[in-house]
Amino acid sequence: MNDLESRLSKMNLEILSMEEIGGAHAGNIYKVEALSENVNTREHYIYKEFAEGRDQEVEIHKNIEEIMTSFSRVVNVWETSPKAMLMWDLGYPVKSGFEALPIAEKKILISDILKVLASLHGMDTAQDKLPVHQLNTKWKDWCLDQLGKLSSRKSWSSPEWEITIQEVYERLDIPHYQTKCPSVITHGDPHLENVFYKDNEIWLIDWEWAAIGSPLRDVTIFMQDIYDDDLISYVPEYYLQCMRDRGIPLDNDDFRSDLSYLYIDHLTMMLAWEVEKYFQGHLTEKRIRGIIEWKIGEIERVRKELEKKGLNEWI
Known part of the structure; x- marks a missing residue:
């Protein structure tokens, strides 16, 4: 997961632990605990790396980011390969x-x-x-x-x-x-x-x-x-x-x-x-x-x- 480590490092986040989430997903999803170097606090995220051909969400986010902000908790989006998204960890689905x-x-x-x-x-x-x-x-x-x-x-x-x-x-x-x-x-x-x-x-x-x-x-x-x-x-x-x-x-x-x-x-x-x-x-x-x-x-x-x-x- 060099891409993930590099990307979070550029956000001044140090990975403390990482766990892949199993299930029927369109890509690879990881639960990440990271230390914020800016405020010295532990934060919990979900990192989603999109499967090939299933990365439409990146374009959707770019087009309606101002709308999605009210309904989702996206932290960062990467449009370069591998396309991915970082979100706050919201716990378990309803x-x-x-x-x-x-x-x-x-x-x-x-x-x-x-x-x-x-x-x-x-x-x-x-x-x-x-x-x-x-x-x-x-x-x-x-x-x-x-x-x-x-x-x-x-x-x-x-x-x-x-x-x-x-x-x-x-x-x-x-x-x-x-x-x-x-x-x-x-x-x-x-x-x-x-x-x-x-x-x-x-x-x-x-x-x-x-x-x-x-x-x-x-x-x-x-x-x-x-x-x-x-x-x-x-x-x-x-x-x-x-x-x-x-x-x-x-x-x-x-x-x-x-x-x-x-x-x-x-x-x-x-x-x-x-x-x-x-x-x-x-x-x-x-x-x-x-x-x-x-x-x-x-x-x-x-x-x-x-x-x-x-x-x-x-x-």
């Missing part, structure tokens, strides 16, 4: 203790996170500084590939899962859906592994997928780590109220339409990612089966709701 919380405490935490997302979505859009999010076939193709691999390895994998994904994308024509809500700055990946609670504040990491898009993009990704019917219903209603409280009215029909289509697309995305984590040994067989069954069930539920409301063109 996801690590979320499932153990009582429902009432989960609601409080969810509310706090949604307020932060609404605040982000209320910022000036900076249209020329971020890409524009568009639905496509990417997540469907990846998910079908992942489920196909799973089916070839595990007898309990159901071919009905792949059929469900294929049919809902074809019948709803999800890849060509045009979002209806006003475009805003979206974080792009605010699931609970990228959300931290530190110093009585909510912080967001991993801005790699930040883009201009429907606010429901973030809301439906945030919903991916929630496995409770009541909380799933609570999230969009509370978020809608947050936006209205900020003086940003969203048309109810547009809101519901974006919610449904983006939720299906992100259920599919996260289903594929969870299968990948299972392949890498980060999830048990029992857990991945439960996750798949829940997400497939949610996709079917939303599809039926769209049919019932007549929002699709194929009933």
Whole structure:
């Protein structure tokens, strides 16, 4: 780690200890304790060295640094190879203790996170500084590939899962859906592994997928780590109220339409990612089966709701 040592040395930081953080990451991540030579204090950081082809966050930070400062705790960014980022150590992600919380405490935490997302979505859009999010076939193709691999390895994998994904994308024509809500700055990946609670504040990491898009993009990704019917219903209603409280009215029909289509697309995305984590040994067989069954069930539920409301063109 000569690059890390050299970079911190130039910041007048002496490394006291360093530990690589394992897991399914897009790069190498290290927990670092360093001594600040300027004030002679110990500080704790996270150093992220980006994997090749996964360094978009460096450009994103350069383009919207003034916005990210309010929502993240980045200390330094290196644009030369190897591209990397130094952040304050925020402890453990919200996801690590979320499932153990009582429902009432989960609601409080969810509310706090949604307020932060609404605040982000209320910022000036900076249209020329971020890409524009568009639905496509990417997540469907990846998910079908992942489920196909799973089916070839595990007898309990159901071919009905792949059929469900294929049919809902074809019948709803999800890849060509045009979002209806006003475009805003979206974080792009605010699931609970990228959300931290530190110093009585909510912080967001991993801005790699930040883009201009429907606010429901973030809301439906945030919903991916929630496995409770009541909380799933609570999230969009509370978020809608947050936006209205900020003086940003969203048309109810547009809101519901974006919610449904983006939720299906992100259920599919996260289903594929969870299968990948299972392949890498980060999830048990029992857990991945439960996750798949829940997400497939949610996709079917939303599809039926769209049919019932007549929002699709194929009933």
